[in-house]
Amino acid sequence: MPERALSAAPRPLRRARALAPLAPVSARSRWLLGLAFFAVFVAMWAFFTLGGFVSPTFLASPITMLSEGWLLFTEYDFLRDIGMTVWRVAGGFVLAAAVAVPLGIAMGAYKGVEAFFEPFISFCRYLPASAFIPLLILWVGIGEAQKVLVIFIGAVFQITLMVAVTVGGARRDLVEAAYTLGAGHRGIVTRVLIPGAAPEIAETLRLVLGWAWTYVIVAELIGSSSGIGHMITDSQTLLNTGQIIFGIITIGLIGLVSDFAFKALNQRLFAWGRVP
Structure with a gap:
């Protein structure tokens, strides 16, 4: 109707x-x-915490959480922690996308490339990124490179396979039509496969960006002196659940803003892939 x-x-x-x-x-x-x-959700949270049904040691109230959040910004330079975490996510994610997108396109377009890389990439995508942290600390230390590489490892294999599946699922009638019109092998890739798959590739990157936020917190929990994950670890040792919850909510808000921005950018750049 x-x-x-x-x-x-x-x-x-x-x-x-x-x-x-x-x-x-x-x-x-x-x-x-x-x-x-x-x-x-907030009303139920306030009811159980302010009503005394849950001990503040285990769960701070919304008012306490906001008070602790204000303290983080005014006395503990929390803006710097946020900036460091965002920088690590952006660095690792961009590096992963720069490697994974071209490789995924090649795997989707050329079955020989897919046969060569897919077994290894399929194997690696089941390995948890956190398991590489001890090795990365040995190889590159506990500096920024270790944290960026954790995000890279966690994202690169997922992006590669998802892009390969997207490109490989191109409509055969469009490919045949392009051949009929005189396109060569390179033209099929650059004028048919990539433009057709671009909206879904962008959507894949948006989804994996959300996963990158989980990897950065894991990386910051070990051997870090800054970042939201480092703040959460320090707050846990002090049993400060207000700051822990505020840090978690901050991650969620930043991720939500980045998701909306990514989605708006995708719709603007790849309008032909928008569902009517």
Whole structure:
């Protein structure tokens, strides 16, 4: 039913349509529902902590968390920790994308390349990035290179395989049509496969960027003197759950902002891949 006709329909009918499986939700309703969940979550959190049902040692209240967060910014230079963590995520992720995207395109376009690399990459993608931390400390020390490489290892193999699957799933009719119009092998890759897969490749990078945030915290928990993960570790030794929760929420907010920015950029650069 068209949107104008749906808006003019009786209220019971509109409710039935809204509850139907796969029924679209307006942008305004989506925002309101999302904010409603956060409001309910914070209300339940405040009820159990401020009501004395949970000990502050195990879970700080929202008010205590905000107070500790203000203290982090005013007395403990938390902005520097945030900057260091963002820099590490960006460095490791960009490095992984620079290696994985061309390799994934080559694997998706050329089956010989895929046969050569896929067994090794499939094996490596099951290895947890955190398991490499002891080796990386031995190889490059506990400086920034170790943390960036943890993110690189955690992201590069995932991106490579996902890009390869995306490129390899190109429509055969478009490839055959390009050959009919006189395109060569290189033209098929540059004019058909890459443009067709570009929106999904960008979406893959957006998803893996979220995983990179989990890797950086693991890297910062060991041998780090700065970063959000380092702050969380210090707060844990002091049993300061307010600062721990504030650090976790900070990571979530930064990740959410980067996700929205990535999505907006993808829609602007690759408008042809947008679902109508």
